[in-house]
Amino acid sequence: MARTYESALSHLAALQSNRAITSLFSPPTIPASPLPPDAVASKAPKQDLNALAIPEMLAWLQRAGLSQDDLAAKLRCIHVAGTKGKGSVCAYLTALLARGDEDIRGVAGKVGTYTSPHLVSVRERIAIDGSPISRDLFARYFFEVWDACTEAARAELAAQQAGRPDGVNGRAGEAKAVSEEELQGPATKPFYFRFLTIVALRAFLGEGVRSAVIECGIGGEYDSTNVLPPSSITASVVTQLGIDHVGMLGGTLPEIAWHKAGVCKPGRKCFTRKLEGKGSTEAVVTAQKTMQVLRQRAQEKGAALVEVADGDVERWGGINASDNAAGSLEGGFQKYNQALAVHAAREHLRVLASESSSNSSEGGQRADTTTNESLHNIPSSFTSALQYARLRGRCETREDEHAPITWLIDGAHTAESLTEVARWFAGKISQYTSKARAILLFNQQDRDAAKLVSGLLEDIKANAVTPTDQGETTIFTHAVFSRNDLKPRVISSDNGEETEPERDLSVQKAAAEALRAIFLATSTSALDNVADAVAEVRALASRNDGERTMVLATGSLHLVGALLRTLEPDAKD
The missing domain is CATH 3.40.1190.10 (Mur-like, catalytic domain)
Known part of the structure; x- marks a missing residue:
């Protein structure tokens, strides 16, 4: 097995896709330790599934x-x-x-x-x-841990097969038939x-x-x-x-x-x-x-x-x-x-x-x-x-290299954090002329996206109001609701058949409906990947007569990660 950075990423991906794999060896048991009767205010949940962590x-x-x-x-x-x-x-x-x-x-x-x-x-x-550690250092320490876990599993298995309580858990277990591939693979890793x-x-x-x-x-x-x-x-x-x-x-x-x-x-x-x-x-x-x-x-x-x-x-x-x-x-x-x-x-x-x-x-x-x-x-x-001090994807301002766009990027994904983003955005947008276009790029895949975007918009409206010619109130001329997927789904080039099923856009469409209920004058679109979302934002910006376009990208750190990878295609992973 190659000990390269690319190989480390491949092995790491196996761990990520196998979180539900049960360890070969039973976890250690711990005695219950109840809090005193007067510690009611800080008592842990009754059914605490984290106790063995x-x-x-x-x-x-x-x-x-x-x-x-x-x-x-x-x-x-x-x-x-x-x-x-x-x-x-x-x-x-x-x-x-x-x-x-x-x-x-x-x-x-x-x-x-x-x-x-x-x-x-x-x-x-x-x-x-x-500074992030180098690719070489990451690979070095990654495989030191990987190999150590493999050898520990091998030793525990040998102890179990010999009927000795020599494993990490301190007791003998029933011997299991385990292949070398399984020993070296993700099943013997946290x-x-x-x-x-x-x-x-x-x-x-x-x-x-x-x-x-x-x-x-x-x-x-x-x-x-x-x-x-x-x-x-x-x-x-x-x-x-x-x-x-x-x-x-x-x-x-x-x-x-x-x-x-x-x-x-x-x-x-x-x-x-x-x-x-x-x-x-x-x-x-x-x-x-x-x-x-x-x-x-x-x-x-x-x-x-x-x-x-x-x-x-x-x-x-x-x-x-x-x-x-x-x-x-x-x-x-x-x-x-x-x-x-x-x-x-x-x-x-x-x-x-x-x-x-x-x-x-x-x-x-x-x-x-x-x-x-x-x-x-x-x-x-x-x-x-x-x-x-620097932290990517949190209240980050960056200029687009390919269009007159200022990206305002924050991975906020809770109602409270989005309130702060609204205040930050309101302060930023007020620095530009009234001709500046504002576009929203939003997603939240795991929580109530419609509720979160509604709260964000109400907070923005309370902090920065721009009246339209019709007497309505709007901030964004357009809003793009995208899934977090980096690129479009794969379709076979040989026979035109889809090799990846159509992605569910129900979350994005619900969020778009929530926005239209607040900002009637804002046009919306729902897309299944961030690359297409960025392309659409750039196309919209090109029609703004040279005026700068402000884009607020928020709602999810996963969205922000895909956005940064799209804006920085040459960045090393």
Whole structure:
């Protein structure tokens, strides 16, 4: 088997398409650990199907040749959970630690970042000092993990056949007939996200990373990344909360907060935005209950919850993105993510410096970055880093190379995130002349797309209203609703027969109907792939008499990923 990057991608695709494969070996069992009777506010769901996740992940970590001791000895991590803003906080943290001055970089060391999902290349998920690891490094660590899992499965099978309790699970099992192909294949490997988490940790250890910024995939308590040992955590962050992944996390903010607060660690600070609730009495009560859960969970875990108040952040004002840095993070709401990152970075540096001082017989000089916790007194290198922090597909502005189009791109996929996108878009569109055309490119395949697009449009209408000649209100002259598929479906060129069935466009058509109910003057189209959607947008822009066309592309990170690949056909995966 070739150990190339292309081969790694092929093997990774097999994992992704085989998430439902049952492991050859039964997962370890764990005893129940009920919460005390008075812990009602933060009690986990009664039927928690995630309870085996961490023991299973620990077993996979062992199969891959890693241990929590390895991680504790070499890595110091900031663990980031939340519903909205996780990626932005991770981008800011990476910039603060990797782009800091000499003193900060001396304390932080080499900086690794693990995030998800990726938009163009899987290598985006694993970065060192802010840049995705190379194709060669990805292939190297990918196959180190792949081969280690294969050999672990071989050893467990031999132990089972010999009737010995020598496997990872610590007990003998019934011997199974397993082919060599199956041993070397995806059935003896963890599923996609777990596998990449282990690849990232192995890469960080192999490349001498000292500071790691780790983003949770889903939740926190049972997320694969929560195998990080408590002693490796310097600080944690719970970003803005919202309703998402209700099947796994619950359908209310307090339930979701229970899971997210799983990143709290004994003796460490966890930074979160203090929820106060705005508007209705129900919103205020929900915010209070959610904060109660976060506080109780932190107390249960022996962590210190640091609640960052909106008022303090608003008085600070945040740091505007640099106009000279393509892809730097925009949007007024980013100041809240910046504040969380600044606090967590300071705490991370403080812990590292403290460890360094205690381990040094001479107590060497260390970076003075924590003498004042005020947001108004941050190092100048922090200011610069916040300006140049980058995160693809989040409030990203880019100019089209082939048409007079400004693409405004954000992968928001929840109602709350789309509200922020609406405000960002309204601010951007107001900078252009009234002759500028605005087009919407939208999709959301897994949630209620019609409801989400309606909310987005109402928020945009509330922030930026352009009257038409008929006295109606419109923002977009045209809206394109596309599936996330990158290219048109395949049709045989020999006999004209379809080799791929027609794609379902019911979601796109429902979203188009929802838009027409709000903006009667907006024309719409529903397409089954992003390449055709981009071609249609460019064709529409060419008819705008040379005036610039603003295109808001949002609703799904999958849509954004396909869009960026279409706009950057020569980009390496």
